[in-house]
Amino acid sequence: MIAFAIGLSIFLLLVILFLLFRIGTLASIFRGSSERAAGTTKTSNRVNSTLMLLFLILGGAAFIWSFSASWDDMNQPIASVHGEWTDSLFWTTMIIIGIVFVITQVLLFFYAYRYQHRDDKRAYYYPHNNKLEIVWTMIPAIVMALLVFGGWKTWTKITSASPENAEVIEVMGKQFNWMIRYPGADGKLGVAKYTLIDAVNEFGIDFSDKNSMDDFTALELHVPKGKPVLFKIRARDVIHSVFMPQFRLKMDAVPGMPTKFWFVPTKTTEEMRTETGNPDFIYELACTEVCGRGHFAMRMVVVVDEPEDYEKWKAEQKPFVEQNPDLLAKFSDGAKKQLALEKRAEGKAEEVKTAL
């Protein structure tokens, strides 16, 4: 019944709109405005050009208001050294393009209003002016050169080689969560192979490698404040992307092609809680490359500790092997199986060759 009523009222509304449209058409024929060349009728020109000016003024006001109202929400707090650089570069660029934005939009809508059609007027025949063209080619070129220079300097600093003493942490993306591995006391991550992955050994760590003996995993990503941290990033199924918004950090996790990103955290979680006045504040790691059904839920909590707390936390963690002792035993004959598997694959390759 309700559906019928809604349907009926929509239908009636459409009928009314259609009638209004017909009346409008007939009225314009009666007034003779349809005899004039399109776009030269007084009212429609005046209405449209005034609307252009109104759009500029009201739209500009709405933009300024909404921008300032959203200011606090749109600025994620900054928690890394390079974040300060990119943010200042971002807002500098925003000011430059903002100036161009205002000038061009104002001219566009103002000209549209100012030079609306009048019967007694003739447009000014002005086909070209090479001097003007050169001026407004050179100005953007110079501005662009400055922006490229600023961007290039910042980019090179961010992507430069990580310091020797950086804390190495492996971040691996999989459908649909992040996994992290710390190198343990020796500071070296053990070798990992995707062929070794199983339900327990989700990283595919090769436990015949000595370096892997003290590697440990964690459910929260802890990093020390004020020390360089190097993420070694990989993915084991599809492409993911490591994104930590407060750290201005993003790098794709690509299967078969390890990537990296290093940064220096500047504020502990606690400090950020007092700074933002939000006692529940937490840093987060999100995925920004579409990876399937659970893309929007690939979340990991990031904790920035004071360096001493970080060391304490690290010391508390148990190596992965210790937590899964049967893995090691399984591993020694697992390595043999692996060898057999590889042999079989070679055999297959041979077959293909002969078939060809």
Add this chain to the structure above:
Amino acid sequence: MASTDLSINTDVHHAHEEHEEHHHQNFFEKYIFSQDHKVIAKQFLFMGIMWAFIGGFLSILFRMQLGWPEATYTFLEPILGGWVTNGKIDPEFYLAMVTMHGTIMIFFVLTAGLSGTFANFLIPLQIGARDMASGFMNMLSFWIFFLASIIMLSSLFIETGPAAGGWTVYPPLSALPQAIKGSGTGMTLWLISMALFIVSQLLAGINYITTVINLRTRGMSMTKLPLTIWALLLTAILGVLSFPVLFSAALLLIFDRSFGTSFFLSDIYIAGEALAHSGGTPILFQHLFWFLGHPEVYIVILPAFGIVSEVIATNSRKPIFGYRAMIGSLLGISVLSFVVWAHHMFVTGMNPFLGSVFMFLTLIIAVPSAVKVFNWLATLWRGNIRFTTAMLFAVGFVSLFISGGLTGIILGNSALDIQLHDTYFVVAHFHLVMGAAAFFGMFTGVYHWFPKMFGRMMDEKLGAVHFWMTFIAVYLVFMPMHYIGIAGFPRRYYAWTGFESFNTFTDLNTFISLAAIIGFSAQFIFLFNFIYSILRGRRATENPWHSNTLEWTTPVLPGHGNWPGPLPTVYRWPYDYSKPGAPEDYIPQTVPFSQTQSSNMPQERDLE
């Protein structure tokens, strides 16, 4: 000179053919398998409009999810069936809708619908040719596109759903059905459809280029071409050079999916097993994809540049300012569009040095783009502007192009792209600069050339209502998206509520969705105006906008062959509006200088 001879010869030939064919052309030859460029243009236009409504509807569906993430959508069950469970839209189907929205809008609407319509309609009419160089290839191009459309459309209805890995179809996600359901049959159909689509684009593009180079009428030198033709020519060249690269990427992806090769796959463990693929790299696909993908955004926007330049000059009653600078900037943009593709890949782990190079090249594009904007503004300055609906949309286009283009300067900067890559800032940027702007270019073209297409006028009042609703809605949708993007909200998220960092802006997202629904509804005004005017619109005159270009010298409804008598001869450039000393404020290209002695410039005296 060879070109003129050729066109004269084809003239005679055509006139003869036309006479014979007149009696034999049945309904199918005339309207379905037509080789007439005007009919093919309309076919592309109708298909484009149909696709635009489908693509727009998909965006409304996923905007509803984003605007009201807590709501239940049981009322959508009749259309979405199993994709809605307990009133919740399936997250994989959400991704499928996002993917299909992108694919449909970029390829089927703004590539085929926009250049398909206007290149076909305008090239022969504005250069003074009877038809395309090859009418048959032209027809083939449409029908292959039609086939591609049917395949793409059918993928929406299969059980595992259409492709769902984003319109960029990055492998491994798009290569492995284990990773997402849409990468099964849906992705196969996507690849087949796109392969056919590319064939259609190549057939069309080669035809456009040949026609513009060879079939220009007497006197129509390259420097007398309207800017629309320059833009459409360069669009076709970009397409012919870049689409084959996408074809190769699609082909290699087909091999990886179906024949066990490893071009893009390596070291993958998924669904409980390690795959045998080894040695490939997913980044290779991204390079191949964006080598098309970036020129593609210019394929979308260049025709709009041309259309808007033409309409702004006509309705400001002024010559386009800096005609040669406009051509130069078109050329500059076209060349540069081939060397900037990796700015989509700054954070893929690509060598940082390459990142610097691509940042440099990308930001250079801002220069010719800025020149274009300044020239449009200079064209409006001291004009006598007629606000036809086409002109409203042209002004709207310039505004949107500025708003969206400027943020490109930020995203092209690799250091800034670290934070903004794959966030709503990118979504806002490209929707303004190539989505909405190209749509505005398309509307400009439809409203402007409708009288020549259908012999009737569209209703100007409805047009103005359509414009203002659309224009305001576009800004209300995409301006706030910048704020959300600066806050780092990632793209292609089914919901942000799971993150502490992204739990703000819920009201703003609802607002955006509402604005999107209003904007989409406004398109039905256009649809009504379009269909009603085809059937019952006011009859048009030959040259309703008092325009200079050649198409307006044809009869109200040009027949097969376009001009009943001999082809027109061109004496002047297309922008002699409001020339001092001329009685009217426009002088068509076909008027010789000998007839306009009162208005000739000193350098034109020799041509009298």
